Amino acid sequence: MVTIIASTNRPGSSTLKMAKYYQQKLGEKGVEANLLSLGQLPANLLQTDLYGKRSAEFSEIQEIVTQTDKFLFIIPEYNGSYPGVLKVFIDACSFPDSFYDKKAALVGVSSGKYGNIRGIDHFTGVCHYVHLNVMPLKLHIAAIHKEFDADGKLINADTLKFTDEQIDKFIAF
Numbered sequence: 001m002v003t004i005i006a007s008t009n010r011p012g013s014s015t016l017k018m019a020k021y022y023q024q025k026l027g028e029k030g031v032e033a034n035l036l037s038l039g040q041l042p043a044n045l046l047q048t049d050l051y052g053k054r055s056a057e058f059s060e061i062q063e064i065v066t067q068t069d070k071f072l073f074i075i076p077e078y079n080g081s082y083p084g085v086l087k088v089f090i091d092a093c094s095f096p097d098s099f100y101d102k103k104a105a106l107v108g109v110s111s112g113k114y115g116n117i118r119g120i121d122h123f124t125g126v127c128h129y130v131h132l133n134v135m136p137l138k139l140h141i142a143a144i145h146k147e148f149d150a151d152g153k154l155i156n157a158d159t160l161k162f163t164d165e166q167i168d169k170f171i172a173f
């Protein structure tokens with residue numbers, strides 16, 4: 001099973017728009033992907049699902065993670081790295097079985113110039129720690145607010161080309 005993780009809980013995020021774009025493109029190429037937004041996490045996850053606790057609400061999310069063998073993380077740049085809620089999510093998931101020996105592709109997005117290069121590097125370190133194999137082609141999409149039209153479609157030719165290449169490689173990975 002393939003799951004796209006929109007790695008923020010910020011309402012109205014560009015990350016979720018990008019995740020929906022990847023889901024649609026994967027669908028067009030014959031791959032059905034789940035979409036998990038970190039906006040779906042239980043609001044009180046810090047109290048209910050860290051350090052051995054497990055809530056009924058998070059159990060459903062854990063089940064999706066458990067069933068997934070390929071993840072595609074869309075990760076916004078927050079204060080020069082990946083969002084804290086993404087680390088909380090990883091820490092809340094069962095260890096080591098959630099991610100061990102599975103596969104992931106990473107996409108960084110930012111409103112600034114760098115497309116979350118540093119945050120993707122930081123998160124790659126976490127992936128390696130949990131034995132989640134990261135696909136070498138990672139994308140960094142800067143100035144994300146200039147990438148979509150009013151219908152949420154990507155408009156930049158380079159971005160269309162590189163996302164398409166990454167999606168093909170992800171399917172083959």
Ligand SMILES: Cc1cc2nc3c(=O)[nH]c(=O)nc-3n(C[C@H](O)[C@H](O)[C@H](O)COP(=O)(O)O)c2cc1C
Pocket residue numbers: 008010012013014015016076077078079080081109110111112113114144145
């Ligand atoms: C807490 C926070 C910190 C941010 N820090 C950065 C940053 O360090 N560099 C940057 O280019 N954009 C930064 N941004 C802007 C995001 O890159 C921008 O909101 C972009 O649309 C991707 O995030 P989104 O998915 O939340 O929309 C920050 C946004 C938030 C909410």
